[in-house]
Amino acid sequence: MVIQKEFGHLWELLSQIPDPEIPVINLVELGVIRKIEEKPDQDKVVITITPTYTGCPAKKLFNDLILEKLYENGYKNVELVSQLHPVWTTDWLTEETKAKLLKEGISPPTAENKIIQCPHCKSTDTRMISAFGSTPCQALYSCNKCLEPFNYFKCH
Numbered sequence: 001m002v003i004q005k006e007f008g009h010l011w012e013l014l015s016q017i018p019d020p021e022i023p024v025i026n027l028v029e030l031g032v033i034r035k036i037e038e039k040p041d042q043d044k045v046v047i048t049i050t051p052t053y054t055g056c057p058a059k060k061l062f063n064d065l066i067l068e069k070l071y072e073n074g075y076k077n078v079e080l081v082s083q084l085h086p087v088w089t090t091d092w093l094t095e096e097t098k099a100k101l102l103k104e105g106i107s108p109p110t111a112e113n114k115i116i117q118c119p120h121c122k123s124t125d126t127r128m129i130s131a132f133g134s135t136p137c138q139a140l141y142s143c144n145k146c147l148e149p150f151n152y153f154k155c156h
């Protein structure tokens, strides 16, 4: 994703917030923060957020974490706008973020064909064990090659 150049200090603050479901990545890396606008005339900050998927239970938590972080840093008047289109996709994760997920044993889908790769041995011979993994945004898979279970990041 293209990170907006303006309001770098605000992007910086938001990048300090870990994803509540996957703490190794932050909300900016997750790509849920789409736009930041500062309105000095109204002494207000407007943040546009696209949740990872509409039923994502983490959505309210994202909002609370953002408001809390900005409040602590002197931004008392913050408006959060939910933008549902275009829908969030794992394509918004950078290669660096995907590499971090793989390291955590979480398999992000590939953009091309959604091949689900084992984060341990990189085999694509995998099968789903349960539609719900350790969080509602993940599914539990097993690798047919190395037999290790892993979480697949299914939100899209």
Ligand SMILES: [Zn+2]
Residues within 6 Å of the ligand: 118, 119, 120, 121, 122, 123, 143, 144, 145, 146, 147, 148
């Ligand atoms: Zn494997």
